Amino acid sequence: MRILLIEDDPMIGESLEEGLRAENYALDWVRTGGEAQLALRQDIYDLVLLDLGLPERSGLEILRELRAGKRDVPVLIVSARDALPDRVLGLDAGADDYLVKPFGLDELYARVRALLRRRSGRSSSAIVFRGLLLDPARHVVSLDGRTLDLTARQFAVLHALLDPPGHIVSRAQLEEKLYGWNEEVESNTVDVFIHHLRRKLGSDFIKNVRGVGYKLAEADEDAA
Ligand code: CA
Secondary structure, eight states, rough: EEEEEEEOOOHHHHHHHHHHHHHHOEEEESSHHHHHHHTSSSOOSSSSOOSSSSSSSOOHHHHHHHTTTTTOOOEEEEOOOOSSSHHHHHHHHHSEEEESSSSSOOOOOOOOHHHHHTTTTTTSSSSSEEEEEEETTEEEEEETTTTEOOOOHHHHHHHBBTTTTTTTTTTHHHHHOOTHHHHHHHHHHHHHHHHHHHHHHTTTTEEETTEEEEEOTTTTTOOO
């Protein structure tokens, strides 16, 4: 899952960047309204964390423009403006949730998970498919009740394939979900993660869709 963080406060930004990466999200951090607009031209984000008081353009302007362009990416406003009219304005402008600073990181993570699962139409954060269970809240993956030991990147690849299960994900989309701007992507890394996941899940679990990408195989599908 890839998150765009729009925040001009260096301390808050650094703590969110570090914390969300540790939670297995890929994260891009922009510090001005102008940079935010540029970043949002790419439709690659699963979630946006939006501060309201920003240089160049306000968070509300950015949000209104996003929604005017019919973009439905979940937006969580994170702002020190705690007055009721500000919160109402933010939600009415198209934000999905509003968190007032100062906040606890655990609450922010929980709201992020809630928005992501709501977007996928699920009521619980754990995803279950063919005996496989992935729970982003607890960072746990198990297969037939047996806990699997996955690295952060392997977890992120599997999460992308599972949300929703059975849809095809291209290599480029996986790279987008795995790496923020500042991170070097080596050409074959996705294949390496898939290879390791197959070793842990069984070789028939992840299917190659030739020329398109990868998907999780249904029980009656043969992996190619
Ligand atoms: Ca600010």
